Amino acid sequence: MHFLADDPTTGDLATTINALWLLVAAALVLVMTPGVAFFYGGMVKAKSVVSMMMMSFGAMGLVGVLWMIYGYGLAFGTVAGDTSNDLIKGVLGNPTGQFFLGDLISAPDGSGPSLFGLAFAGFQATFAIITVALISGAIADRAKFGAWMVFAFFWVTIVYFPVAHWVFNFTLTDGVVSDGGWIVYNLGVNDFAGGTAVHINAGAAGLALALVLGKRIGFQKGIQKPHNVPLTLLGASLLWFGWFGFNAGSEAAVDGIAATAWINTLAAPAAAILGWLIVEKIKDGKATSIGAASGAVAGLVAITPACNILTPGWGMLLGLITGAVCAVAIELKFKLGFDDSLDVVGIHLVGGIIGTLYIGIFGNGIGLIDRIAAGDATPFSQLGAQALGAFSVLIYSFVLAWIIGTIIQKTMGFRITNEDEIAGVDTVVHGEESYALDAV
Structure with missing residues (x-):
């Protein structure tokens, strides 16, 4: 087909096909952030839907801009493609x-x-955006939008840009990591699509913010049910x-390997x-x-770091275990x-930790x-590396x-007042209602 013509800059058809797949995968991953907005938005109070969804869309705007300005450079920037020229070797x-x-827009060689x-x-860029958006669910119903953006x-x-360098920036030589960020290169951690960089990273930050902002008014089990179940299912x-773009695109x-990641992205969450x-x-x-x-979602989280290195059978076992454990962990x-x-x-x-450690036990080879089975004198070495990377x-x-x-919180204030929380974040912070009905 004509759009699969040779790459005009390299003359390499395979490069062109791979780049096309990356562009499609990137679009798929970008759709996930509105997906997070809907998923979270359906579970909060009706008076907090706008606020919840705005935190995801705010992340799309802010992180997208920062990525273009300097984020890509901090995560992947090198001098003339030489990773030995990291700002801080293996760290930044x-x-x-x-x-x-x-250099991507106008190459030095013209x-x-x-x-x-x-x-x-x-x-x-889409990975950076969704990682930030994921954090917002931990502080629903009680956070100021301006403070969230700060x-x-x-x-x-x-945090994210350096961690992305630790995990995603590496060089393969004959199938072996020969240079790159310290978690993948120095420790040898297998994190194919972001179990550590995305999910453990976001989950740990969410826990920290939940502790900083404190509990919602009347917090206890069963006090609040999702206000719109179909929105969450959407x-x-x-x-x-x-x-599927998130995992298979990471190849x-x-x-x-991309096909293996795709099939595991079906098997584990099912x-x-x-x-x-x-x-x-x-x-x-x-x-x-x-x-x-x-x-x-728990199954998708767990298979993310492991989707390249598990057979579908082991992927389904991972999903079954993770679904059960996370149902208890919440x-x-x-x-x-x-x-x-x-x-x-x-x-x-929890799902990110399970998936990352699971590789150290069941990872193929x-x-x-x-x-x-192979008589390795250090059978726990990969499990130890996975644990060290995760934690x-x-x-x-x-x-x-x-x-x-x-x-x-101590300066501009992160949490809204109790009065505003009762009134509803949407009208107080954004001046909007998620379901504005005409008065009869």
Whole structure:
């Protein structure tokens, strides 16, 4: 077909096809952020829907702009493509030449815009956007929009961009990581599409903000039910749809690994729905549609780091386990006393940890089981690396999110007043109502 002509900058048809797939995958991932808005929006109070969805759309605007200016440079910027020229080796990229995507738009050799480079930059931009949006669910019903945007600015700059460099910026030589960020290169962690960089990162930050902002008025189990279940199911559907680009696109090529990631993105969340519903039926006596949606998302979270290295059978087992465990984990907030409004901790943090550690046991060729079968003298090495990578990101994100959130709360104020919370965030902060009906 004519649009698959050779890349005019490289003359390589395969590069052109791979870049086309990245552009499509990037569009799929971008749809996930409105999906998060719908997913979260249906679960909050009717008086908080606009506020909840605005936090996702605010992330799209702010993070999209920051990515273009300097975010890509901090995460992936190098001098002449040499990762030894990181600003801080293995920790932070060098933005020199990458402000406003400079070298990708106008290459130093005069060859013009980089097809694959720009496609990759766009793809990774959508990861940064959705990671910030995920955090917002932990502080639903009680956060100021302006304070949220300030938090998002600092958190994405000093937490997400560096962590993306640790995990996603690496060089493959003959199928082996030969250079890159310290989590993948130095530790050898397998995180294919962002179990650490996206889900553990966002979940830890959500936990920190939930502690900083405190509990909603009247916080207790069962006090608030989702105000619009179909809206949440729509959001879950968009998330699952976009996640095929999220996971399969992370191969940045059209090949067997991309297909493996795609099929696991179907298998794991399907099994996770069943795992969640079984636990829900046993625990509460009813299997709910919100439980099915939450189970699907939990399965998607868990398979994200592992989708390239599991067979579908092991992927389904991961989904089944994660759905069941996360269905129990969301109850921890009531026992431990922190108000994670929409279960960012119970789904994204817990699911991300499960998926990341699971690789160390069941990962094809690198996990504990295969290492023991091969007579490896260090069978726990991959599991140890996965754990160190996961908890390094968790601690880094939690500590810095707590510091940023606390400073904002002490200065400009992060949480709305009790009176405004009762009145509703939508009208007080945004001057809008989600369901404005004409008075009769």
